[in-house]
Amino acid sequence: MTDRLPRVSLANLPTPLHRLTRLSAQLGVDLWIKRDDLTSLATGGNKTRKLEYLIADALARGADCVVTAGGPQSNHCRQTAAAAAQHGLACCLVLGGEPQPPLGNLLLDRLLGAEVHWTPKPNRKSRMQELAGELGAAGRTPYVIPIGGSNAIGAVGYVAAMDELLGQAEEAGVAFDRVVFPTSSGGTHAGLALGAKRAGFGGVVTAISIDAAPTDHAFLEEVAQVATEAAGMLGDSVLISPAELEVEYGYLGGGYGVVGDTERDAIRLMGRQEGILLGPVYSGRGFGALLDMIAQGKVAAGQRVLYWHTGDESALHAYADELLEGDVG
Structure with missing residues (x-):
């Protein structure tokens, strides 16, 4: 039913699903991975699925440029710049913080032709709207894409992704007890939660919060609202409530984009195993x-778990010093 909405082709789909054989043996769980790092658009990532619907909507509305926002190493901004270039749209990026050297995604933004505007992080949303107004006054037709592509239109991309996963799982003869993925702006979470409920998925959908604290009650309400709005766009009467959404908040570390032992050890383990x-x-x-959830027993031994790789390795070079800290190799 996701074909009710206009869609452009940006991603190489379906993305691979495969078992992590060595880590499964080491960790005592049946661990699989969904490779949305291989969607292919400008090194890939999960935002490409959302952008298939968002860019289609922009084109349908006659836009000649897109405006979006993110952090200095935003994967969403990189993929938006690439999607815009493919469809002849100008791209303006509003990045939160002070100007930084062109490393990682920032370098790719520039190579993809994006125009970068810096602003204090709390001002990103207002600056997006202000910039869109300036473009409109200059005779352009801007289309504003929210941070992370996280609205109902974008979330439909992950409703379709859940359908894709469950089809692959059926073909492989496996059923997952749990699907785990990182979340920040909430659009991927909204789509997966809705897709799981529509399909009658019997497992648990667990989001790992990258930056939202457990005191941020509005976050789950927003995710539930986006999911419910997406259902309406698809002609469904499915409702998603905040109580249905499972989020782990205990891994915020030093904050958004700050690499510590959790990230460093996980990256090395996956790479080396x-x-x-x-x-x-x-x-x-x-x-x-x-x-950590496996080590603590939150994920029981022998469970079949899917980790959804959302694809942000293009930023690795910008974190070289932090990632190599303590490495004796």
Whole structure:
């Protein structure tokens, strides 16, 4: 039913699903990975699935440029710049913080032709709207994409992704007890939660918070609202309540984009055991959280667990010093 909405082709789908054989033996769980780091758009990542619907909506509305926002190493901004370039749209990025050297995703933003605007992090949303107004006054037709592509239109990309996963699992003859993934702006979470409920998924969908604290009650309300709005767009009467959403908040570390032992150890373990690169902001922290959940018994021995790789390894080079800290190799 996700074909009710206009969609452009940006991603190489379906992304691979496979077992992590060495880590499964080491950790005592049946561990699998969904490779959305391989969606292919400008090094890949989960935002590509959302952008298939968001760019289609922008084109349908006659936009000639897109405006979005994120952090200095935003994967969403990188993928938005690439998607815009593919469809002949100008791209303006509002990045929170002070100007930084062109490393990691920042370098890729520039190579993809994006125009970068810096602003204090709390001002990103207002600056996006202000910039869109300036573009409109100059005769352009801007389309504003929220941070992370996290609205109902973008979330539909992950409703489709859950359908894709469950189809692959059925073909492989496996059923997952738990699906684990990192979350920040909440759009991926909204789509997966809705997709799971629509499909009658019998396992648990667990989001690892990258930056939202447990006191941020509005976060779950927003995720539930986005999921419910997405259901309406798909012609479903499915409702998602905040109580249905499972989030682990205990892995915020030093804050968003700050690499510590959790991320560093997880990235090294995945790389050295399975030859897969995780990223420093999302996938490294999310997988580090899953490792801790296994160690604490929150994930029982023998359970079949899927880790959804959301693809942020393009930022690794910007964190070289932090990632190599203490490394004797």
